[in-house]
Amino acid sequence: MSEYEKASLVQNEHNTLTCDKTLAASGANQTGRKKTNETGRSKNVGGEGRDGGIVSVDVKDRDELFAQHELQENGDGGDFNRFGSIFNRAWWSSNFFVSEQAQFGTWDGVYTTCMINILGVLLFLRIGWMVGNAGTIFSLLIIFLSSFVAFIAVTSAVGIYERTFPERGGVYSLLNHVIGARVGASIGLLFCFGQSVACALYVVGFGESVSNLLHVEDQWVVRSVGMLLLFVLWAIQTAGVKWVIRLQLVLLSIISAAVLDFILGSLVHSKPEFGFVGYNLQTFLSNAYPSFGGSDQGASFLGVLGVFFPAATGVFAGINMSGDLKSPTKSIPVGTFAALGSSTLLYMLFVLILGSSCTKFSLQTDYLIAEKVSGTGLIFLCGLYTSSVSSGMGTLYGSPRILEGIVEDNVLPCLSFLDKWKSNNKLPNLPLLLITFTTFIFILIGRVNTLAPIVAVPFVMTYAAVNWAYFSLASSFERRGLSDYSPVINVYDEKKSDENSGDPATKSGGSHINSIITSQPKSLYSIFCCRWLSLSGFVMSIVAMFCIQWLFSIVVIVIFMCTYTYIFHANPGAFPGISDFSLSNMILNLIKCIFRRRGQPMNDETSTMVITTSAPPPTPQTMTSEINESNEDYNYRNNYHKTEDVRKDLF
Template sequence: MATVTEGNEQQPEQTFNSLNRSPYHVKFSDNNQSFSQQQINTNQDNISSSSRHGSLSSTEKSGRFVVVKSSEVSDTNENDAINNINSTTENEKLPLQTGQTSDTSIKLNESIYEERDDRPRTVLDQLYNYKGGIVPNAAEADKPTGNQQKSANLGTIFGVYLPCVQNIFGVIVFIRLFWLIGIAGALQTLLIVLICSSCTLLTAISMAAIATNGLVPAGGAYFMISRSLGPEFGGAVGILFYLGNTFAASMYIVGAVEIVVKYMCPEKCRLFGDDVEKPLIAFNHYRIYGTILLLLIGTCVLIGIRFVTKIAPFSLFAVVISILAIYAGVIKSSFSPPDLPICLVGSNPSHLIKSNVLNNDIRRYCHADKWCNEGNETIPCPLYASICNKTINTLCSPDGHINDVRIEQGVPGLKHWQLSENLFSHYRAEGEIERDIKGDATFEVVAQELTTFLILVGIYFPSVTGIMAGSNRSGDLRDPSRSIPRGTIAAILTTSFVYLSNVIFLAACTHGSLLRDKFGDSINKQLVVSVLAWPSKWVIMIGAFCSTVGAGLQTLTGAPRLLQAVAKDDLIPILRPLAKSWRGEPIPALFLTLFICECGILIADVDKLTALLSMFFLLCYGFVNLACALQTILKAPSWRPRFRFYHWILSCIGVVLSVSIMFIASWYFAFIAMLIAIIIYKFIEYKGAEKEWGDGIRGLSMSAARYALYRVDEAPPHTKNWRPQLLAFISIERNDENETYTLRHSKIFNFLYQLKAGRGFVVAANVLEGDYLEKHQQIEPIRALLKSGLAQAKIQGFAEVLAAKDVEDGLSTLIQTEGLGGLRPNTIVICWPTQWRKDFDSFTAEAFIRTIAIAEVRQCAVIVPKNIDNFPDLKENQDGTIDIWWIIHDGGLLFLIAFLLKRNKVWSHCRIRLFTVTQIEDNSVAMKRDLEKYMYQLRIQAEVDVVEMADQEISAYAYERSLRLAERIKLLKDLKLGDKDLQLQSQIPMETIINSQQQQQRRSSFDDSNNQYHYTFTPNQLESFKHNVTESSMRKMHSAVRLNEQIKERSRDAKLVLINLPSPPTKQSTLAAYSYMEYVDVLTEGLDRLLLMRGSGREVITIFS
């Protein structure tokens, strides 16, 4: 409960001043309490422009809060209400629950926020439905909540601790742990257990930090990874973790069947075949019994998680009893060892004889005698017949006796000397009894596969997995952020203690040769730990079976929920049908899980299943640690976990351990798992998972971008680092009838894509005329249209929409302010206005010229595509020429753009031709030779042609600004430049060099005269042109016509023409703009595809690397 009042008086309950110090008081009440019925009139004049009054009453007993106006509630009533609230006992005080908000309270608040689109009910509902940092979007907020599945509300013990313990105590602890001790020795086995348990413990610590940093809904580990590392990583790891859980269920089921078929009823459970020990026959038994067991477990899961939760403790109870039976057996063996004889031959090395060779009667037949009496008959003894009848055998002496035959106790009891003998490793290759000593599998126990430390790590690791069993069921937990860390860490500590103690006890009380007997061939096919247990071996048999079945049950319960969580996020479209539920259970996901699990059962080999599923688990564990480390290092404001015992160094160690164990266990399976993850990652990225989850990867990108922006100097970049950073102005048409928008020139995006070889960024911008407050609703549709155009052209760029009073002002603002720090556009792309004559009264031409002038002042290059609709699409490959008409040396922009276009596959088959204009009296032959040499130094393949024109035919600019390459080297020497200065000077715009030369020597033909026509229009000339067409103006236009004829004559068939954009008039006026546009139109008339360019002088192309 809370009371909210205005003023400085401190109330007994928590108070806050809401509604911006309004005269309204917000009072929260318990469900069972209500205020006295009062008529509350709310004056809307204080809130909105409309003069409406309303009266509502707070009479609903289920209401959680009311809003009343201070001036209309008497102090007596208010104090009574406050006292009524404060008199509530502590047990009745409940937190704010917006889900129980009464309709009366909602109406009161709606009257206050009547003019707003986001009413308080919507905001409060979103806060109530907030899960792990995700506020529901509009579609999610509008969904009815009546059909939402009801969670099981499980606590820490039954929801996390017991499922984790049951999952961790799988098949490995009963049928493989003793064998690992015999092969690796106690010391290295302890090291293996510590490595694997450390990996899971560090992962659990990282998971605890993530789980306590907000709510964790259904999905568990997938949810934590995806919301921390992004949808791509989350989807990839989520699918792999799901597959790992599903194949783990297959391993558990196959392990349970192996216990039954091999140890519990090897004779009665035989379906076909005489020898169940043969791999093919055994695997067929596993497949049949495994399928039957899968159907039974699947039926239990199908009934529901509550049913699973009720039956799971019984199997867990059997597991606990089995573990205690092992400890009891170890203690008993110290004063009363079990009678478990084993037959050994030889001393160095010792040969462990199979019990079936001795007719399963070791005490009777384990001796060196040649003949044995069987009733009234004398027959060769089984051991002698098996060993000495061999052609080559060193175990038999020349006189036909077996050397050093003895019977020893398989479990001598808890002895320190036994522990010393089992401390060190006995790694063997297939078929060996000791390192480099081959054995005979017909009568003795030999290694059935190659064993190394790395291989044993991979075999053992699945015995510590299962730590995510609780987090996988996070949607069914009462308080996931509290239960997951406590239950998971407690389960890991418990199971790790059991494993470590079992390693020491088994090594201290069991014969080493027996520990290396993987399937109990020397003790009549008995499980080693079962004969050690007390009071009966059946305790272990039943416990091991229940352990594996229970682990499979828990895994098949969590895996479908994990898959359903991935499907609900809609990252992979094919998984959408799996997001459905029936009675709160993920039935479609469960059926798919059972099918995949059956595929794993058909493999029927536990050792083959463990390697692959270990990769899936380790990959998930690594990403959980990475997520925690990333969030901690980034120090995001939202990173506030309640679990404090974590550190980013521990998480990094967890990442290293996970990856190391992956490659230690099986490097090729590690690569396969990573390849699958990469494929899923790229698929989700390709499909464009537009999910904003505030994940760490995006936070890392923001930090990296911020760091990079600080590193980028705002000064002009070096010549070698210059690349076109494009700001393209996109024209958009509005259809007033249906209020839709269309692109006026959609092919400009294709052109922008073709310039992407420069590796610069692209900003597609549009100016919306009008006031922002009136036009703000139109901005998002236009931005979406621009993004769609960028996406269709495969451009990773930005879309920008600016509302301004007119287009001219908007373009000016974008040019001045677009970008951040040193990362700003340096090239403006604006289409030639095709309708400038028709739109003369709307100042289209004047706005266009002003934009060019602003770009020039801003020192930005300008690219003006003309006839943009004739430009090729992305798949229209061109074959012809790209012609450059190099009239003014502006730093080499024309060369650079032509080169970048040629790097695109559309223009890659085109040749570049360079045309430059000079006067007849110039040395055109020498100029062509020097230009070819210059192009060679620029490493650009181009055909050079010099076009000679008379003074009467071209303007003076053509002569003054044509490159005089023949005098360039001499000029540099005359200026006395050193090598360093020479390199720097080569990057200076050529205008500077020519101007420097002109100061020393100026030709008389450069003097102003009546027959020289400049490339710009002066205001005085244009004003006179307005009233009278003079001879000077006519000759000026004549120059444009003659140059246009030369261009059309040589470049009529060119696929693209690049030419310098004439300088705009220095004084802005409507008539000057009109005349300029007319001049450029005449200059470029008849050209199909044209790029007009004006450089700033910064985009210098250099001959140096």
């Protein structure tokens, strides 16, 4: 037994805790074991050197090596450092703000975030108004159309994720990766604008409910309450993403309790004096058909569609938080489809309950008619206020991160100042302030029915862009497949070793952009990831955008074109996207296909035969030459490297 083993055996009899981790010391290959005795003092333990002798390792150096080893293995410092930093400090000196990036899953991340954004104030304040004006049948049709447009956009986004594997997530990153930075940044800015106006819609709805509860009909009361709530939401976002998700779980529980209170209340009581007469076939038939022409703003089918459509715009919330997910490709499809299906059924259930139990006059005039239907009323109001807070918090979470991605890619040089100030938790502080300020401006409008169409148009245009992106991606994949069909005869096998590997001029560094487009993987929803369905969704989105608010749609399109033109001139080298599909080429090929002669191939590329030679490809030969009268290449450059003859007699 060696001297080191004898010393270790004797030392183990007096120790109570032994850490058996071997540490490699750089340069000497030294090893040591960390041992602690009963008094808590660390002992110096030797290790065998290269020559077999005993090498002393200092305790401080060994602890540093242990910490470095844990950091390399665990990435974030290891469990030892994480828990040690918690239990070795007083609670009042702990940092309650998030200092590291959190990772979430399908249900605690995507599903919760989507439901929080979908179940907003429109569910609690405008469902009854929609039934009173559009009727039960048309209300169900509006819900179906809104959800169907959102569903097609979600399938397109999921298809892009599963076929291209983008490095980052979010609406901007998807569009940037597929159809280029110009379109991606232009649509991303419009999406951020729509998110900020949506936040104003939610906080104004909160102020409106408080004003109705206090029986005060003053718009400045609504605006003041909304501004106060906006400040609270900004403070919550500053605390970090982990606190946002934790609060969302609590808020979603309160909203679920409010929905349950509404459903049970419709079964156990009635309030005829407030227009809630209970379930009645006659009431259902009277509310089945529309009754437009009232004094309320937006009392038409397209007007009601414009007011309700923002309720279906929260489905992209899970896509925007892909950077905070453990497995985005698995969590986003399941969580988003589950949230969209649950919310659609819930909206339809509200329509059927209100249309079967309330009079038409009360539905048209009382925005809080659902509160009269609920069992307690208090729980329903808590859900109403909670939905306003949660929806506003969700919009303030996603839009600054999209704006941050645009700034980091330097697509818009005029926004480079937004990348100046970041905290330890990587929170985009300046983009958050800009979105908050934009929300503050639109709070001054102070009316839900006015803000809702403004919110809907940028979101619908975003849906159209995502649908077009997937159609372009799938068409590019098919086009590449036709090109790859060309017969190739290989008569020369390339060498496994590159003869020019030592020459840096022959090496290809490659690109950090993943340009690979794969086929759609098989799943339960893969049948809906169809390029023709995405193309139909693109057309439906454009039509819906002009139906909701044609004037503002024109303004949004003009803003998009101006932003696109600015990026074209300010950043001509912007990433063009991995899709090589062109609409003009598609139309031209379609015309050629119609008028082609019989027997002529549809694509000239399919009739091309590629034959490689039996010899290796020629290697370019280069040589250096001096710049003189016969060789004036690069003579405009300064001669930094030159020699001169110096005469000795000058010194």
